[in-house]
Amino acid sequence: MSDEAPAARMARELADGAAKLSKAAELLVKxxxxxxxVGATPKNLIMRRDRVELFRYExxxxxxxxxxxxxxYGLIGRYTMADLQPDRSLIRSLLKEGLDLxxxxxxxxxxxxxxxxxxxxxxxxxxxxxxxxCRETGHDNVTLLGICEGGVFTTCYAALHPDxxxxxxxxxxxxxxxxxxxxxxxxxxxxxxxxxxxxxADVDNLVEAFGVLPGEFMSSVxxxxxPMRSLxxxxxxxxxxxxxxxxxxxxLRMEKWLADRPHHPGEAAKQWLKDLYQDxxxxxxxxxLSGRQVDLGAITSPTLNVYALDDHIIPPTCxxxxxxxxxxxxxxxxxxxxxxxxxxxxxxxxxxxxxxIAEWLAARx
Amino acid sequence: xxxxxGSADALADAVAQWTENWKKMADFSVGxxxxxxxxxxxxxxxxxxxxRAGLGDELGDAIERMAQGPKLADVWDIDRKLMxxxxxxxxxxxxxxxxxxxxxxPWMRALERYHEMPAEGEKPSPxxxxxxxxxxxxxxxxxxxxxxxxxxxxxxxxxxxLQAGIEFRKSQTELSQTVSGLFGLPTQQDFDELxxxxxxxxxxxxxLARRSPAASAETEEVPNATASARGRTNE
Numbered sequence: 001m002s003d004e005a006p007a008a009r010m011a012r013e014l015a016d017g018a019a020k021l022s023k024a025a026e027l028l029v030k031x032x033x034x035x036x037x038v039g040a041t042p043k044n045l046i047m048r049r050d051r052v053e054l055f056r057y058e059x060x061x062x063x064x065x066x067x068x069x070x071x072x073y074g075l076i077g078r079y080t081m082a083d084l085q086p087d088r089s090l091i092r093s094l095l096k097e098g099l100d101l102x103x104x105x106x107x108x109x110x111x112x113x114x115x116x117x118x119x120x121x122x123x124x125x126x127x128x129x130x131x132x133x134c135r136e137t138g139h140d141n142v143t144l145l146g147i148c149e150g151g152v153f154t155t156c157y158a159a160l161h162p163d164x165x166x167x168x169x170x171x172x173x174x175x176x177x178x179x180x181x182x183x184x185x186x187x188x189x190x191x192x193x194x195x196x197x198x199x200x201a202d203v204d205n206l207v208e209a210f211g212v213l214p215g216e217f218m219s220s221v222x223x224x225x226x227p228m229r230s231l232x233x234x235x236x237x238x239x240x241x242x243x244x245x246x247x248x249x250x251x252l253r254m255e256k257w258l259a260d261r262p263h264h265p266g267e268a269a270k271q272w273l274k275d276l277y278q279d280x281x282x283x284x285x286x287x288x289l290s291g292r293q294v295d296l297g298a299i300t301s302p303t304l305n306v307y308a309l310d311d312h313i314i315p316p317t318c319x320x321x322x323x324x325x326x327x328x329x330x331x332x333x334x335x336x337x338x339x340x341x342x343x344x345x346x347x348x349x350x351x352x353x354x355x356x357i358a359e360w361l362a363a364r365x
Numbered sequence: 366x367x368x369x370x371g372s373a374d375a376l377a378d379a380v381a382q383w384t385e386n387w388k389k390m391a392d393f394s395v396g397x398x399x400x401x402x403x404x405x406x407x408x409x410x411x412x413x414x415x416x417r418a419g420l421g422d423e424l425g426d427a428i429e430r431m432a433q434g435p436k437l438a439d440v441w442d443i444d445r446k447l448m449x450x451x452x453x454x455x456x457x458x459x460x461x462x463x464x465x466x467x468x469x470x471p472w473m474r475a476l477e478r479y480h481e482m483p484a485e486g487e488k489p490s491p492x493x494x495x496x497x498x499x500x501x502x503x504x505x506x507x508x509x510x511x512x513x514x515x516x517x518x519x520x521x522x523x524x525x526x527l528q529a530g531i532e533f534r535k536s537q538t539e540l541s542q543t544v545s546g547l548f549g550l551p552t553q554q555d556f557d558e559l560x561x562x563x564x565x566x567x568x569x570x571x572x573l574a575r576r577s578p579a580a581s582a583e584t585e586e587v588p589n590a591t592a593s594a595r596g597r598t599n600e
Contacts, residue, residue, distance in 0.1 A: 009494065050567075114557060115564040124571060187511050197520040202528060209534045211557060224514065228507040236499065 017239075024242035036252045038260075039080035041091050043103060047132050051107035054129045056136075057095055064098025065361050067166050068133050068142050071103045072126060074149025075264045075272075076218055079105060081257050081344055082147060085250065088345050093354030099361070100137070104129045108262040111211040116265040118272070119289040122156045130157075130164050143167040143361060148174075148314065148340075149272065152282070155322070156289055159298045167364055168303040169357055172340055174314045175296070176283040176321030177276050183315035190225045191313060195277040203273045213269035215261030225312055254345065283321055296322065302330035304360045306343075306353065313340040332360060446540045453533040460529040464522045471509035478505045 004012075043055040071091070073079035083091040094101055104126065109116070126144075133142050141164045146154030151173025158165040178196075180189030207213065223230040229237075241247035264272070281287035287294045303326055307319035316335065323331060334356050338349045479502045513519050542552040 013494075111556070112560050115561045120564075120568070124568075186508075186515070190511075190514055193515055194520070194523075197524055198527075202524065202531075205528070205531045205535075209531045209538065211553075226507075227510040227514075228503045232503065 020239070020243045024248075027243070027245055027248055031248070031252065036249065036256050038085070038253050038256050039078075039083045040086075041083050041089060041095070046102075046136065047129065049125060049128055051109060051113065052125045052129075053105045053107065054132060055103045055105060057091065057101040057103065059098075059100070060092070060095040061098050063100060065100070065358065065365050067139060067361070067365055068100040068102055068137050069094070069145050069169075069361070070126075070129060070133060070142050071101065071145045071147070072150035072154050073106070073147045074151075074153070075106055075109065075121075075268065076149055076215075076261070078257065078260050078262065079103060079147075080260065081341060084253050084257060084345050088250070088347065088350060090344050090354055093351060094358060097354055097358035099358060102129070102133055102142075106262075109212065109265045110263055113263075113265040114207075114211040115267050117267045117289075118153065118156070121268065122153050123160065123290045126153060126157050127161065127164075130161070134164070139166075140164075141166040143169060145169040145357070146171070146173055148172050152276070155282075155296070155299070156287075156294045158301055158303075159294045159296060160289065160292055162298060162300050165299075165301045167361060168299065168301050169306070169361070170303070170319070170322070171306045171353070172308055172311055172314050172319065172343060173305070173322075174276075174318040175325070176280065176318050177278075178280045178283075179317040179321050180315045182317040185310075185312075185315075187225070188312045188315040189318075191221065192277065192315070192318070194221065195273050198273075198278075200274050200278065203270055203278075207266040207270055210263075210266075212263035212266050213273075215263050218264070219258070219261050222313070283325060295327075296325040297327040299326050300328050302332075302364050303328050304332050304334065304357065306334045306336060306356065308338045308340055308343040309335050310338060311340045311343075330364075443540070443543055446536070446543055450533070450536040450540050453529070453536040457526070457529040457533045460522070460526040464526045467513070467519055467522045471513040472506065475502065475506040475509045478509070 042058040044058065045053055046056050047054040071079065071082065073082065083089045086092060091101065091103075106121075106125075130142055130144075134140060143166050144154040144158060146152070146169070148171070151170040152175075154168060155170065155173065155175070158168045177192060180192035183189055206217075210217075238251075241251055275281045275287055279286075282294060283296070285293065285295060285297075303322070305319060305322050307314070307316045309316055311319075320333065323333060336343055336349065336352060336356075338346055343349055343353060482501065538553060542554060545552045
């Protein structure tokens with residue numbers, strides 16, 4: 001191959017390209033929008049509260065861990081990232097480990113939800129969901145599994161309602177929003193730098209103008225963090241996948257998840273960007289919800305903190321900071337290779353995250 | 366056979382010529398980059414961006430005076446708001462020009478660095494193809510773009526663009542609310558006030574309900590029996 005003449009190589013590449021395009025055309029004609037299904041693991045609606053819904057997943061195997069697990073995603077993007085497709089689904093993997101899995105789905109907030117605060121999400125919606133799960137299952141408390149901003153919500157809940165939390169599992173969760181300065185990788189932490197470059201008044205004006213933190217706006221900020229990947233994913237990068245149905249479907253599902261970016265309720269966005277990202281109040285112990293201080297030292301439940309070593313959105317140092325602040329003596333960290341989303345959806349990471357969580361929970365059931 | 370060999374030679378020549386042309390273009394664009402950096406053009410563009418785009422100072426001043434002058438009850442109210450929106454739009458365009466000027470720099474730097482590799486005189490590997498070249502350039506561009514994002518200047522120009530965009534949006538909203546008011550239609554302000562009151566009322570009701578566990582269970586919404594979300598897909 002290394003001795004191939006340029007002309008012959010060009011002819012071969014042209015022929016390969018033509019074959020790929022032909023296969024791609026066949027696949028595109030075959031694939032319908034309904035085939036690109038995300039978040040498809042069967043679940044049942046248990047409770048609706050405003051736009052928020054509580055689901056219980058249908059079990060896939062017999063129960064091995066008794067304490068119910070409530071999964072809470074954040075308000076940026078949707079939970080379907082954790083259930084992208086059958087072979088790339090933290091949800092399915094946990095169900096196969098015999099967990100009783102529940103999900104709190106924030107829905108798609110709009111301007112109607114402008115005035116909701118993090119207080120509402122933690123002390124109303126999550127609290128109502130936990131109480132409902134306890135009533136349904138006969139347990140006094142639950143395990144919380146928080147993802148990213150959802151991890152911040154569940155951390156706050158565990159600090160404010162320690163009696164209702166049996167175990168706390170956090171994944172890719174920021175605790176110290178200024179610890180990006182300790183991360184030496186230049187491609188990490190743009191979100192932290194960018195929010196600190198704004199004034200509090202900028203955030204207020206943004207929310208006043210739109211009523212929300214627009215989903216499209218956050219999409220463009222996220223695209224900026226991986227500039228060349230964002231530019232090449234619809235052209236050069238497609239060359240390798242156009243004739244492979246499995247890769248195509250994975251790409252289309254990722255795109256579907258990426259396009260599904262609801263707005264972030266306005267007042268909650270102000271707390272997220274100003275109180276947490278700019279003022280770093282959570283780790284300082286000055287963040288309060290519903291008039292009560294969120295004291296990380298009040299978290300007494302066993303806590304598992306999983307983070308991704310190449311997370312450019314939530315630098316690992318921002319997650320690791322919990323260790324020095326939490327009150328529980330049963331605190332475990334699991335660093336895993338991969339990025340913020342890759343931890344959940346990449347083929348290499350499948351099974352690792354779910355097994356780590358399931359084993360840790362089983363030991364504390 | 367002779368024809369085939371002749372065709373293969375011609376194609377090889379064409380490829381070699383194309384490669385030479387590509388190299389010349391790359392050399393030229395680096396030269397353009399240097400000429401650009403050393404010329405007055407960046408300065409002129411920045412100054413143009415600071416000036417009111419295409420309006421001329423006197424006209425721009427006149428519009429701003431009208432937009433920001435004293436208000437006389439309802440006299441010329443819509444006109445004033447139109448002018449506000451126009452001024453906000455022109456300011457946003459200025460900030461966008463400044464942002465684009467900054468955003469162009471990492472691309473120029475990436476091209477300069479690409480041109481420096483490999484070292485002069487080193488023959489490229491025979492198996493090297495366009496994907497290797499693109500990958501090398503793409504990696505450099507990614508580094509430069511990420512590095513630029515963290516510079517003070519970038520953060521400043523993007524912040525100013527964001528502020529200008531928000532001001533433009535607010536001026537649009539102000540204008541649309543005035544027009545809605547003329548037709549007796551509810552405005553965005555009305556909607557926001559309504560949802561604020563609803564949210565606060567809901568909080569009060571739920572706080573009361575929590576004090577009474579029986580009432581709390583009754584206020585919880587239960588799904589319609591037929592509305593189970595089995596296998597719900599992204600809607």
